[in-house]
Amino acid sequence: MTTTEERPVGFGRMPRKEDARFVRGHGTYVDDVRLPGMLHGAILRSPLAHARIVSIDTSAAEAHPKVRAVITGETLAGLGLAWMPTISYDTQAVLATDKVRFQGQEVAFVVAEDHYAARDALELIDVEYEPLPPVVDARRALDPDAPVIRDDKEGQTDNHVFDWSAGDKERTDEVFAAADVVVEQDMLYPRVHPAPLETCGTVADMDAITGKLTVWSTTQAPHAHRTLYAMVAGIPEHKIRIISPDIGGGFGNKVGIYPGYVCAVVGSIVTGKPVKWVEDRSENLMSTSFARDYHMHGEIAATKDGKIQGLRVHVIADHGAFNATAQPTQFPAGFFSVFTGSYDLAAAHCTVTGVYTDKAPGGVAYACSFRVTEAVYLVERMVDVLADKLGTDPAELRMRNLLRPGQFPYRTQTGWEYDSGDYPRALRLAMDIAHYDDLRREQAGKRERGELMGIGVSFFTEAVGAGPRKHMDILGLGMADGAELRVHPTGKAVLRISVQTQGQGHETTFAQIVAEELGIPPEDVEVVHGDTDQTPFGLGTYGSRSTPVSGAAAAMVARKVRERAKIVASAMLEVSPDDLEWEKGRWYVTGDPDQGRTMAEIALAAHSNLELPEGVEGQLDATCVYNPPNLTFPFGAYICVADVDADTGQVKIRRFVAVDDCGNRINPMIVEGQVHGGLADGLGMALMQVIAFDEDGNCLGGSFMDYLLPTSVECPSWELGETVTPSPHHPIGAKGVGESATVGSPAAVVNAVVDALKPLGVRHVDMPLTPAAVWRAAQGRPLRTDLAIT
């Protein structure tokens, strides 16, 4: 295939540089790493959700001819590694010593000569369990008679993790007391799983002679992992190298450190050989970080003519057996306090109570920027519930209450400062693309014929790019990111960044950022990432933070290089730097544009015998650390059209319009790809994804036969639109987009289906909207989608 398209020197559409190797099967993932003498690990997992471990007999497994080591919690306890800290200041068992606390929990680790033998040997380990009653229903986790899951924690006498609140309670209560209209609604954002195509895994190689530990690992945050390994295992940080090679999707699933990683490291130390551990699909779904699991009660207050005044929310947050939520440390409920959404409110207040249950730990930002998805879902469902109560069109009600462009920067009732936006413009554009009024007319006609058609609107404000290091850190590590740029003598460049792509296209986007600043083609910029020995420190890729934080670092470091180039050019041209002007790719003499030097000429001169001014070193490179002054706040307006068959409960998503404003777009093609993916993801959550548990605590979503991901058949042809409101505080006016579509779309889908069911008296249906859930809601007997269906 040939293309006549011109490639941009800087921002613009261009195919991703990395795709050539991916589409030809030449990527290198952790499971592709093969080292001489490498052994293979496998994990024995608990079949029970809650049980005391009476005994573990590993003798038969150890006798297997191909087994080199069997590691249990007892082995690890001897090394002080049976428990590890989570990124939420809790502890998590690496291998269970006292009890198992969820089905699929890690109990023993076998190291063998091949993967088959390791797996076979698991069946030779004899564990005697004494079953305990499990805590499954998060809403009953704090009942006085609930079994205590975390009796390992001193002073823990119940399943309470934390209470957290935001906003002004008194003022909110006053607003509610005086309001004309108050509506309330219970809703569940069910437990879902990021389910990346590549599962999690590690190859650990401890060199006994040099004392250096090299870990190839599926991690979105290699530098943070290195520091944590150093802190927890006591291995000096300079003797640890984390390599995150090609990563097959992360979505938050690859932020934390899993017991399997630690076991592989210990396995390598014990055997003196490299050890590979790669989990299988069921292990990934059953034991690694889930997302959401928020049981929410919302109340919304308004005047009778539809001016929204206040929001009041209480959440029970199911954190599983160990609190391993990934978010900035000071935010135990992530950024849930952005639940005031895109509206100008007089008051708002929320409380979140975290509870332990006998389920897998986690609570990650599954393409959701730290609980913004839950927050947006809550407020956008509440606005629809209010519209229903008032008999107002939901788009009209939103238009009436959206923040106005003149109100930015806008400080919300829960303390966020939204940097910029033109919300009504985005909603109007979405309505224009959808032909909203025509859709409503079509719906009215269908309703007369008894056909169910729904139109769902959602408007979201994202909060991404964590974040200012003064306010945001993870285990004390400030959320700033570094960048290093070197221009080689021939004018080609290498950019080293701290964040790690899992499919977002960093090798292209970041090259384009440098290209834009230096005026050289993106093809001439190599992007190095994912190796702690080769890149500057930073906190990694999640929460849509790469472009807002690291992208800013890339732009800033390129500007530093450009300034150095100016001095070199001034020496070459024998003029003062003050007499030089920049045009893309070239410094030239003011008033004499023919007198100039390109970046390539300057680069060669910077490495040559050219005499430079006093105090100016040769070569052409720079480093920088970017500490964001604020988050960025992308936003968007989504409209979904759904047809529902009331007699079968089937939902067909006919159309989906997505207008996104993520500020300046570096590579619109990549942005659109991310929006497409996020929309599919959000539609999947709305319609089919859930990890439910039965009364014994058995995981009911442990395979892709049970945990459904959407396919192209379920997805409509996405209709995209864009507005551009550059971030005023970001060096290139970008805002981040990776998670916008996932954040905004579930509410639009649910709003559409509920709108379709309105003639049947339905006001709410909990996700996922499976045929059974829709039919039962239409019958007035809704299902609990987080529990086993009985």
Next chain:
Amino acid sequence: MQVPAAFQYERATSLDQAIELLTRYGPEARVVAGGHSLLPMMKLRLAQPEALIDINGLGELALIRVDGHDLAVGAMVRHAELLASPVVGEHFPILRDAERVIADPLVRNRGTVGGSLCQADPSEDLSAAFSALRATLVAQGPGGRRTIGIREFFLGPYETALNEAELLVEIRVPIRSHASAYRKVERRVGDWAVVAAGAVLEISAGVITEAGIGLTAVGAPRFVAEQAEDFLRGGRPDDEGFAEAGRIAAQECRPTADQRGPVDFKRHLAGELTTRALRAAAARAQGQEA
């Protein structure tokens, strides 16, 4: 990567050799055709056969033929081949309907008709479709060939009337004047049915002379709704009768709750889809596409 336990692998080059291998390895051997049910079960170690007898080399079982007045479908015919077959599409729209909603194109390219029936999964689509059609199955074992009516073939979940060392070789359905349709509700393309229903109607002079109703995923004995069939036989093909047949089918099946739905919903769907399949079949009998 999920890995199975160790097993012996044998590739059969003829039907006789396959039967000989099955005889030699005994009950712990399993036949592998498309492998789309067996291999996942082996990887999850829900199945741990000692030996796999691969019959993918048996080209004589991979034919779709018209043999006299019968459609004869070889056990190794792939789903995609059944779906693409013009003769199947012309005479048995129920099979085309079903194949369009079985799994996805990747699975249909590999999975086989015979494998689907022999797996006897209680949520399998072709079991219901061929039961509605009252197909005849041809089996071959060490003692030679025999035929089994499909309504005697399914003994229970994952259990069939095949004897040890016996192979299903062919499925036969008489080509006669009838109309048929299949309707399925699934949570997502590629998922097993929440519920599905197939209907076959023979209509003569405005009267239903024979009816077949196949149901899957609702615990219907032998995948059929016999009482609903009895009700229809001799009646008129009208909406009222189809609605009543749906009600009867819903009552006689025995669904159990799982994450695809509660019992009341599945029962309701069994009735709704039976009625819809009957209406679609009747419309086809009138020459209308449904």
